[in-house]
Amino acid sequence: MTAAERVDDQHVDDRYLDYAGSFNRLEDEVCLAAPPESAMSELTADFSALAARVAEHRVDYDRRPTRYAGMSGLPHPILVPYEVHEDGPTSTSGTVEFGLRHMGNENVVHGGIISMMFDDFIGMFVSRSLGSGSSARTAYLNVDYRSMTPVGRPLSVSAEIASVQGRKAFVEARICDGETLCAEAHALFVCPADQMWPGVAGLGD
Numbered sequence: 001m002t003a004a005e006r007v008d009d010q011h012v013d014d015r016y017l018d019y020a021g022s023f024n025r026l027e028d029e030v031c032l033a034a035p036p037e038s039a040m041s042e043l044t045a046d047f048s049a050l051a052a053r054v055a056e057h058r059v060d061y062d063r064r065p066t067r068y069a070g071m072s073g074l075p076h077p078i079l080v081p082y083e084v085h086e087d088g089p090t091s092t093s094g095t096v097e098f099g100l101r102h103m104g105n106e107n108v109v110h111g112g113i114i115s116m117m118f119d120d121f122i123g124m125f126v127s128r129s130l131g132s133g134s135s136a137r138t139a140y141l142n143v144d145y146r147s148m149t150p151v152g153r154p155l156s157v158s159a160e161i162a163s164v165q166g167r168k169a170f171v172e173a174r175i176c177d178g179e180t181l182c183a184e185a186h187a188l189f190v191c192p193a194d195q196m197w198p199g200v201a202g203l204g205d
């Protein structure tokens with residue numbers, strides 16, 4: 001399923017995806033460039049002017065496309081885009097491609113970005129699976145970095161709910177480059193007390 005096919009609300013359309021994607025390209029280039037002093041002054045002025053132009057279009061929380069893009073794994077100024085290929089009540093899998101803006105060391109992904117990707121990917125999966133809307137909250141997220149995670153090529157990402165105990169969902173997830181395990185996560189997501197989730201048959205208590 002392409003990114004455009006995943007767009008199912010009025011806030012995010014193909015033009016928005018082009019807009020966010022072109023901003024991602026700018027972020028990539030800023031991370032790679034070392035402009036000389038003269039160009040830097042000019043670019044700083046251009047960036048300031050651009051920020052002011054975008055600021056003219058500020059809207060309330062519920063009308064911000066970033067909110068809906070972030071909840072769908074679509075291009076977003078900060079979050080890492082991903083695609084879900086298989087999605088069930090207890091497990092999910094898909095692909096993720098980290099960009100140049102996500103680099104820590106040369107050509108490998110910054111560890112904090114990997115944690116952020118897991119948090120977003122698992123959080124949205126738990127919310128879909130357990131029916132708590134977008135209210136599942138990360139209580140803890142433990143990440144083990146097993147091998148360097150490359151930027152610029154599709155990697156597989158998957159997660160499964162290991163168990164559900166009342167408001168608590170224990171989840172395991174991993175990112176792999178082919179057969180190589182790059183990172184794995186063990187997480188606890190908690191549903192707020194006033195929003196009990198229905199639970200998943202066979203996993204809940």
Ligand SMILES: CCCCCCCC(=O)SCCNC(=O)CCNC(=O)[C@H](O)C(C)(C)COP(=O)(O)OP(=O)(O)OC[C@H]1O[C@@H](n2cnc3c(N)ncnc32)[C@H](O)[C@@H]1OP(=O)(O)O
Nearest residue numbers: 070071119120123124136137138139140168190191192193
């Ligand atoms: C745009 C896409 C978004 C995608 C979603 C991404 C998800 C996120 O990033 S959410 C933001 C990051 N997380 C947060 O800000 C959460 C902040 N913390 C909180 O809100 C609360 O501490 C919260 C909700 C986790 C738990 O609070 P509360 O509802 O009062 O529950 P509380 O009674 O303390 O604990 C409930 C159970 O969880 C357990 N628990 C809570 N926190 C932890 C923890 N860190 N470690 C282990 N167990 C824990 C408790 O021991 C308790 O267990 P039991 O029921 O067996 O006694």
